[in-house]
Amino acid sequence: MPKSLKHKMPEQTPQDRRNNFNEVALGYDETTARAEADRCLQCANPFCRQGCPVNVNIPAFIKHIKNGDFEEAISEIKTKNSLPAVCGRVCPQENQCEKFCILGKKNEPVAIGRLERFAADYARGNKKKSESSAQDKTMGEQIGKVAVIGSGPAGLTVAGDLALLGYKVTVFEALHAAGGVLMYGIPEFRLPKDIVQHEINELRNLGVDIAVNSIIGRTFTIDELLNEQGYDAVFIGTGAGLPNFLNIPGENYNGVYAANEFLTRSNLMQAYKKNATTPIYKGDKVAVIGAGNVAMDAARTALRLGASNVYIVYRRSEQEMPARAEEIHHAREEGVEFKLLTNPVRILGNEKGWVEGLECVKMELGEADLSGRRKPVEVKNSNFVLEVDSVIIAIGQGPNPLIQYTTPGLEVNKHGNINTDEQGITSKPGVFAGGDIVTGAATVISAMGAGRKAAESIHKYIQDKKKID
């Protein structure tokens, strides 16, 4: 292996993995991890840290791996990142830490994400130490009580940070399982659910309570949490929950899914398993509309459920696809076909109301639009029908309106996202927010970064308030 390249991480072959839901990437072994860690130059002024939304001390943990002190490595990461096994798998490192790595200027950057994953997986396999040290920290007197709404990446980060500071934290989750998008959205083959549950159990070990089946705005309101139940502060991390539709004819035919529903059935409800109680419609020819990470997840799930043809239908070109390069590469390897510069016009159905085709029109790129991307323009008379029996719409999600409707004094913008400042402070005293509910749909790690900042703000708010009292 030349020193200029990252050490490869073993993977299931595309032929194998398109027939199962097991994890695609298999992780480094100890020797490879130490060899990869040895590529790190241990810069005195490490740029990689600038690219990390939660500011992990990257050279420090890599040095521990190089020296074979794997437990030290995970302890170092965990001072900044409560979900390393998740981030090591789903962070877009190529746009974050690894983008800034000095090695990346001439060669490939250090595989920081793979090393983070290695450290987390090592700790999970050999777990005594990290748990006991975590529990020690919660033995002291509790310094305040905080409610966290939503158990996705933002909420879990807030919960972990505040629990470490000595707060009593309760996380309220509307679904029956904690984890948010990590459970319902990201598929097993990219992020195994037992890993998510392990990371959540680590938070429980820190003393965090998780209340499932609790819909804030219905079961309790935010005002009740603050005024009647004695919470000092509330963090809202309810994510981007409401799926967008295209508003083209035929979207209500049977066989048409929002990616959220398709993925929730397969992931959270485990409909991919034989004899599952939750049904899922398994199309043979499936069109997925959109080209973000959710679209790739849906396309690759459809393949694994047995589809013979899966198409990504996207109105812009390859360059503009928002999904991570690795996800696009994996999807292509597995046999997903890309219909780029192709815009869906309507969904065709049969007399019984089932999908039988997707009418599309060809596009070409025109001038740059407001987003800086070249705007796709229709090519006249280029309509054609893609023969499919299922259509999955993956064009983004908006904010869930429930909390906004039931919380007087909480300001939102015209899209319904909660207004906060840089530190996650909302217009309502004692109420903080972060993640997709503030920014619109983004990444796991940016939600965690927002959670980190909000946790600091909450700590300061509560301690300031107690001084005055």
Place this chain on the structure above:
Amino acid sequence: MYKILEKKQLSDGVHQYKIEADLIANKCQPGQFVIIRLDEEGERIPLTIADFDRDAGTITLIVQQVGNTTKRMAEMLQGDSILDVAGPLGNPSDIKFYGTVVCIGGGIGVAPVYPIARALKQAGNYVVSIIGARNADLLIMEQEMTDISDELYVTTDDGSKGVKGIVTVPLHNMIGSKREINYVMAIGPVVMMRGVAEVTRPYNIHTVVSLNPIMVDGTGMCGGCRVKIANENKFACVDGPEFDAHKVDFEGLMIRQRMYQDQERGQQCGGNCKCQNH
């Protein structure tokens, strides 16, 4: 875990469950629903809250055996527990003084109509209730409905009790006799709700139906419960479940309700039978 404190059979395939769920009982309003999941392997299904007792911390669910989960629920006993009950979900009914209101429940739909009719009565309305079933044996909650209604009409398809015919017959008669009706609430099978909507449409009588499409999460996340209301997609879970009956695309709703019919039938008999449902 949510314990079943009482279970009783109301008619063939229909059971009533009183369930310990104090947080939900404390908050729920007429018109709202819960999502339940029986056990770790279970699916999530929406069920309308038929009654609640805030002091006792209980909610009442009335469930007809139609699919996998409701069949398994029918086998559960008093003292057993349901793993997950989440709620209350959906918007509450718009309870206020309208004047004369007609509350219509068809089949199992009488159960969710009951708390709404009761609340409308408490709000000072003159409540005319119409409840219907295929036959007398399948009729549920007649006594409860009698207790909270100023007038009650019973219809059965076969005439074994009350008026022979469907629930729209007494409604037609009321309209025909020029009685003023200020508000109609109808819950039941989609064909029945569509029928009621068609009866009141020419007279422009404000008519509301409560929809129960397929759902997964019940909080707006999956989009599976979308239904066209005045040609625009709405989510029954967060925008409903009640909608103006004259704006609902009932045909689309009926098609979507059949999405998993074949798959579910296949599961129930394991697919190795001769039931001809596959």
